[in-house]
Amino acid sequence: MSHNEDELIKELKNLKSNAKLDPQKKESMKMVLQQHAKKKRAKSKTKHSFIWFSTAAAILICGGLIYTLINTDQITLPADDNQQIEEVGNAGGDPKEPNDMEGLGMEESDDNDEQATPGEEDSGNEEVSQQEFKVDKLGNETQTIIPEGTEEKINVVNFRIEPYGIDYQVAELLNKYVIEENTVKHHGEDDMVGSIRLSVEENETIEQLSKEFQEKYSEEFDNVSEVTEPTDGDNPYSGLTQRVSATPQGYYLYQIEENVLVIQYEYDAGASDGMGPRLQKFIESIR
Amino acid sequence: MNEELITDWFDAYADDVYRFLVYYTSTSDVEDLVQEVFIKAINRYDSFKGDSSPKTWLISIARNVAIDETRKQKRKDWRKLIKTYEDKVDISPEDKHLLNEKKLELHKAIAKLKQDYRDVVILRGIEELSVSETANILKWSDSKVRVTFHRALKVLKLQVKEVHYES
Numbered sequence: 001m002s003h004n005e006d007e008l009i010k011e012l013k014n015l016k017s018n019a020k021l022d023p024q025k026k027e028s029m030k031m032v033l034q035q036h037a038k039k040k041r042a043k044s045k046t047k048h049s050f051i052w053f054s055t056a057a058a059i060l061i062c063g064g065l066i067y068t069l070i071n072t073d074q075i076t077l078p079a080d081d082n083q084q085i086e087e088v089g090n091a092g093g094d095p096k097e098p099n100d101m102e103g104l105g106m107e108e109s110d111d112n113d114e115q116a117t118p119g120e121e122d123s124g125n126e127e128v129s130q131q132e133f134k135v136d137k138l139g140n141e142t143q144t145i146i147p148e149g150t151e152e153k154i155n156v157v158n159f160r161i162e163p164y165g166i167d168y169q170v171a172e173l174l175n176k177y178v179i180e181e182n183t184v185k186h187h188g189e190d191d192m193v194g195s196i197r198l199s200v201e202e203n204e205t206i207e208q209l210s211k212e213f214q215e216k217y218s219e220e221f222d223n224v225s226e227v228t229e230p231t232d233g234d235n236p237y238s239g240l241t242q243r244v245s246a247t248p249q250g251y252y253l254y255q256i257e258e259n260v261l262v263i264q265y266e267y268d269a270g271a272s273d274g275m276g277p278r279l280q281k282f283i284e285s286i287r
Numbered sequence: 288m289n290e291e292l293i294t295d296w297f298d299a300y301a302d303d304v305y306r307f308l309v310y311y312t313s314t315s316d317v318e319d320l321v322q323e324v325f326i327k328a329i330n331r332y333d334s335f336k337g338d339s340s341p342k343t344w345l346i347s348i349a350r351n352v353a354i355d356e357t358r359k360q361k362r363k364d365w366r367k368l369i370k371t372y373e374d375k376v377d378i379s380p381e382d383k384h385l386l387n388e389k390k391l392e393l394h395k396a397i398a399k400l401k402q403d404y405r406d407v408v409i410l411r412g413i414e415e416l417s418v419s420e421t422a423n424i425l426k427w428s429d430s431k432v433r434v435t436f437h438r439a440l441k442v443l444k445l446q447v448k449e450v451h452y453e454s
Binding site: 004008011016017021025026029030038 | 305
């Protein structure tokens, strides 16, 4: 560095002033700055709160959506998985169910029947279940009936409706079954023999339900009997029944605790000699 | 940034910022700019990472404020500027006058420098900041600070009357 540069640097250093801000101005500036800092901090706080709440709201909404999605999946999956499947041996069957009980929770659509195609049947899946309503096959045994005054040994199949724990026996003749909604329908190799449908109406009374059934039957059929207590079969439960005279069909309602077991039956008039005692045995087996 | 911190910083560095602004703008009416510098510091505090000292950071803000101000400035009040030195020396009025004239000439020469040179002359030459502090404020490398300062002095020398240095 030349002498001149040193001189210049010295001159520059001499330019360094010790000038200071006026103390009064300094104080007023300080006040302004403190107020500005305070405002800024309040704004920042509000901004952060807004961001925090927005984030929390977004997380809650996402959580809610995910929960709904999962919940929907849980509800949907079993229904998809548990399409109504009939037992083996019913491949040729085309169950034509009486569709006269619509509105009473016992309807069966033709579409549903069509879903029970042979391809969907599973020989090992006799207990077809829905989310809650299901029927377990418990085993076989022999019972005696007396059609036309003559004793006859028949095979019956024990079933249990869950989650209600209602047990009953169905003659082997009707041991094919299909579950549709909350109804189990028992039938034979073909529907010409007849069918029995069972369902459970929760928190209902037989008196209330019988009014609805009576009204429906009166609209549908001409020769309908009075609603009476069942006399053709005995079980521990109080019940009401009504039947149509022209074609053997009708219903039984049994009060089992706070629920009502609804039984609807129908069979061919020509088969009434054999079906009557079997139906009676079925009614008596209800526990 | 809380009120206590800005108060501490203001107490510690307000005069440094003030003087820097005086050198840079060549005027002593920079109180508003000082306040502006500290308001900007409050607003931009989130960007202060603490890598540099608060003083360095404040001076880098002051430099930007001063550059804006210099663009707007039409006239410089040199007489008023020179008054900022008057209480510094205890010499005869004649010598004092001579000294002030020299300083005024130097100030005018600095004001004519291009921005890079002016920056480095004020920070290294007048403020006597270290190379790394200057580099930090100007976002330069240390070597660039050294080289630019050397070049700036050469140019500044030409700007000042030769007679003044020969004598």
